[in-house]
Amino acid sequence: MKIELNNNKIFFNNGKSNEEIHPFWLRERVDGEEFLDKGTQQRLFDPSTMNGEIIIKKAEIKNGFLEVNFNDGVNSKLDINKLESEFSNKDTVIKSIPKKKWDSTLKSVKNFDYKENFYESKEMHDLLVSFYEYGFVIIKNVPTENNYIVKFANSIGSVRRTNFGEHFNVKSKSSPNDLAYTTLHLGPHTDNPYRNPVPCIQILHCIENEVAGGYSTLVDGYTVSEKLKKEDPDSYKILTEVKVRFKFTDKNVMLEDWSELIHLDDQKNFKQVRFSPRLDYVPMLEKDKLDQYYKARKKLSDLYNSEKNRIEFKLKPKDLMMMDNHRVLHGRTKFDPEEGKRFLQGCYIDFDSTEGKLRHLKRKFKL
Numbered sequence: 246m247k248i249e250l251n252n253n254k255i256f257f258n259n260g261k262s263n264e265e266i267h268p269f270w271l272r273e274r275v276d277g278e279e280f281l282d283k284g285t286q287q288r289l290f291d292p293s294t295m296n297g298e299i300i301i302k303k304a305e306i307k308n309g310f311l312e313v314n315f316n317d318g319v320n321s322k323l324d325i326n327k328l329e330s331e332f333s334n335k336d337t338v339i340k341s342i343p344k345k346k347w348d349s350t351l352k353s354v355k356n357f358d359y360k361e362n363f364y365e366s367k368e369m370h371d372l373l374v375s376f377y378e379y380g381f382v383i384i385k386n387v388p389t390e391n392n393y394i395v396k397f398a399n400s401i402g403s404v405r406r407t408n409f410g411e412h413f414n415v416k417s418k419s420s421p422n423d424l425a426y427t428t429l430h431l432g433p434h435t436d437n438p439y440r441n442p443v444p445c446i447q448i449l450h451c452i453e454n455e456v457a458g459g460y461s462t463l464v465d466g467y468t469v470s471e472k473l474k475k476e477d478p479d480s481y482k483i484l485t486e487v488k489v490r491f492k493f494t495d496k497n498v499m500l501e502d503w504s505e506l507i508h509l510d511d512q513k514n515f516k517q518v519r520f521s522p523r524l525d526y527v528p529m530l531e532k533d534k535l536d537q538y539y540k541a542r543k544k545l546s547d548l549y550n551s552e553k554n555r556i557e558f559k560l561k562p563k564d565l566m567m568m569d570n571h572r573v574l575h576g577r578t579k580f581d582p583e584e585g586k587r588f589l590q591g592c593y594i595d596f597d598s599t600e601g602k603l604r605h606l607k608r609k610f611k612l
C-alpha cells in the first residue's frame with residue numbers, strides 16, 4: 246500500500262491497482278485541534294451534515310504526512326501510516342489470531358497463574374491471545390473470597406447480567422430451574438442459546454470440588470463443524486441453513502431465539518455454534534427435509550459426544566476457566582454429593598470486553 250499524488254488527486258497503490266481516494270474520505274479524517282478532541286479521539290464536527298462536494302486544492306507529501314488544503318478552507322496534516330492502516334478494512338487484532346483446532350489429543354495448552362495487577366500485564370495479553378486461539382483458557386490460583394469472579398470479570402470488561410443474576414452458583418439444589426443445578430451428567434452444550442444475543446464468554450470458577458466425579462468436559466465446536474463439513478457436506482449444509490427455536494421458561498421469564506446449529510458469517514465461514522438438545526425445537530418442515538435434518542443433527546451430536554473430540558479434566562479450587570460460548574461446548578460428568586462439596590461460580594461477559602482489553606494491551610505494550 247502506498248499513497249501517491251497526481252495533479253492534486255490522491256491515490257492509493259496496492260501493488261495491483263491505483264485507486265483515487267475520495268476527497269471527502271480524507272476531509273472526514275482531518276485531525277487538527279478544532280476538528281478532533283485529542284483526549285477521546287472523537288470528532289468535534291459532524292461530517293454527515295456537510296456538503297459532500299469537497300475538492301482538494303493542494304496536496305503534498307512531507308516526512309510521512311499528507312498535507313492537504315481543501316476547498317472549504319480547512320488545511321490538515323494527515324499521518325500516512327494511520328491512513329494506510331485503514332485500507333485493509335480488517336480487524337488487525339482479533340481476526341489476525343488464527344483459531345487452533347483441537348480434539349482429545351490436545352496436550353499442551355498453557356495455563357496461566359493469577360497475580361495481583363495481572364489485568365494490565367503482558368501476561369494478560371498472552372492469556373487473551375491463547376483464549377482466542379483455543380476458545381478457552383484456564384487460570385490457576387484465582388482468589389475465591391467475596392464472589393471474586395465478579396471482580397475478575399469486571400477487571401477484563403463488564404459482567405453480562407442475566408435472569409440467573411450477576412453471577413450464579415453451580416451446586417445441586419432442590420427444585421432446580423436448570424439441569425446445571427443437579428448432580429446429573431451434562432452432555433456437551435453451549436449456554437443460553439435462547440438469548441438474543443447469546444452470552445459470548447462463560448467464566449466458571451471452582452470454589453470447592455471434593456467429589457470423585459464432576460469432571461469438566463470441553464469440545465471444540467469449530468473443529469467438529471469443520472470435520473463435518475469435510476466428511477458430510479450435505480449434513481453440514483442443512484445444519485447451517487435450518488433455524489431452530491431455542492427456549493427457556495421459568496416462573497418469571499420466557500426466553501426464545503432462533504438460530505442454525507452451525508451459524509456462518511457472510512463469507513460462509515464459521516461464526517457460532519449453538520447446541521443444547523434439551524431446549525431446541527425444530528420447525529415443521531417437509532417430511533423428507535426433516536428426515537435429512539434429523540440424520541444430520543444425529544451426526545453432529547455423535548461428533549460432539551465422541552470421546553475423540555472431548556477433553557476431560559478436573560477443576561481444582563481456585564481454578565478459573567474462561568470459555569468462548571460461541572465456539573466451545575462444555576459439560577460435566579455426574580457426581581455423588583455424598584462424597585463432599587462441589588461448588589462452582591459462573592458468570593458471563595461479552596466479546597467487546599475481551600476484544601477491547603486485548604487491543605488496549607497490544608497498544609500499551611506496542612505488540
Ligand SMILES: [Fe+2]
Pocket residue numbers: 425434435436575
Ligand atoms: Fe452450561
